[in-house]
Amino acid sequence: MKTLVLANQKGGVGKSAIGCQFAYYLAQQGKRVLFIDLDHQMNSSKALAKNGKVTSAELTSIALLGGQLDALPAASFVLVPGDDVLSSLERQPGEHNNYVNALKAFLEKVDGQFDVCIIDTNPNPDIRYAAALITGQFLLSPIELNQEAIDGIGGLLNHKRYGYRKIKAAINTQLELIGILPNLVEPTPFQKGNFKQLVEPFSQLMILIDPEKKRFAYIPTRTAIAEAQAEGAYLADMKKTSARDAWREIKPSFEVIAKRMALEV
Ligand SMILES: Nc1ncnc2c1ncn2[C@@H]1O[C@H](COP(=O)(O)OP(=O)(O)OP(=O)(O)O)[C@@H](O)[C@H]1O
Ligand SMILES: [Mg+2]
Structure with a gap:
């Protein structure tokens, strides 16, 4: 089982929307998908629970971090939903190591049951965020172009406790940053300028789609994406022309991310 963590210390950048849509995409490709929502806002849980192809576990992510190893439903696309008291875990520092160990034990237990586990995180560097990075294999960081x-990329990489570099060097050497994925990209001159500004210093963190043309993965702003999330739908399943167009735009980015995870799609 491959594990992908969506993380960025900034809110509202599309972690949940991209995580859910990528999960649908992999499920559509025949992958057995587990989705763990570590965010007390539960945006992913709410979206996925509306989708008929997703089976919600009775186990919530707070119970999971608390050490419960209940069996998951025998289904090929399973959600372990969040819980609105997840943020209280931060106030139990004596338990923090146990949370990390519980997540690790759980992922080991379900290793054979799924091909991929997607973990959505909350937008601040706390113990849940840390547990995901300490146990995960791949990291994808959606960002907005401002x-x-x-x-904020500095925080993602260099946060003194939970920065990618610190965690990779000290605790989880297998952690691999797939890259930063600009989301909510508008074709305005302002954003084009920001894109250039972003690409120049951080080009090694961008996800290349086409090395020859130097094309990078990104997700445009499309109302259909927000609608898909609100309805719990997979963008590619939606009939509207706007959804089809949006899907055509984002598919190459999803394909390259799956390839970076060595998932055959
Ligand atoms: N490319 C996009 N085009 C249009 N709407 C989008 C796009 N990406 C995300 N959204 C919408 O923007 C809002 C914020 O996205 P989302 O909830 O995925 O962000 P997040 O990073 O998970 O936020 P949080 O940090 O609060 O968990 C949602 O309503 C989502 O549907
Ligand atoms: Mg979210």
Whole structure:
């Protein structure tokens, strides 16, 4: 089982939307998908629970972090939903190691049952965020193209406790940053300027789709994506022309991310 963590210390950048849509995409490709929602806002849980192809586990992610190893439903696309008291875990520092160990034990237990596990995180570097990075294999970081987000890349990489570099060097050497994935990209001159500004200093963190043409993965702003999330739908299943167009735009990015995870799609 491959594990992909969606993380960014900034809120509202599309972690949940991209995580859910990528999960649908992999399930559509015949992969057995487990989705764990570590965010107390539960945006992913709410979206996925509306989708008829997803089976919700009775086990929530707070119970999982608390050490419960209940069996998951025998289904090929399973959601372990969040819980609105997940943020209280931060106030139990004496338990933090146990949370990390519980997540690790759980992932080991379900290793043979799924091909991929997607973990959605909350937008602040706390113990849940840390547990995901300490146990995960791949990291994908959606970002918005504005100065604040670009500055935030420093936190993702270099946060003194939970930065990618620190965790990779000290605790989880297998962790691999697939890259930063610009989301909510508008074709305005302002954003084009930001894209250039982003690409120049961080080009090694961008996800290349076409090395020859230097094309990078990104997700445009499309109302159909927000609609898909609100309805719990897979964008590619939606009939509207706007959804089809949006899907055509984002599919190459999903394909390249799956390839980076060595998932055959
Ligand atoms: N490319 C996009 N085009 C249009 N709407 C989008 C796009 N990406 C995300 N959205 C919408 O923007 C909102 C924020 O996205 P989302 O909830 O995925 O962000 P997040 O990073 O998970 O936020 P949080 O940090 O609060 O968990 C949602 O309503 C989502 O449907
Ligand atoms: Mg979210």
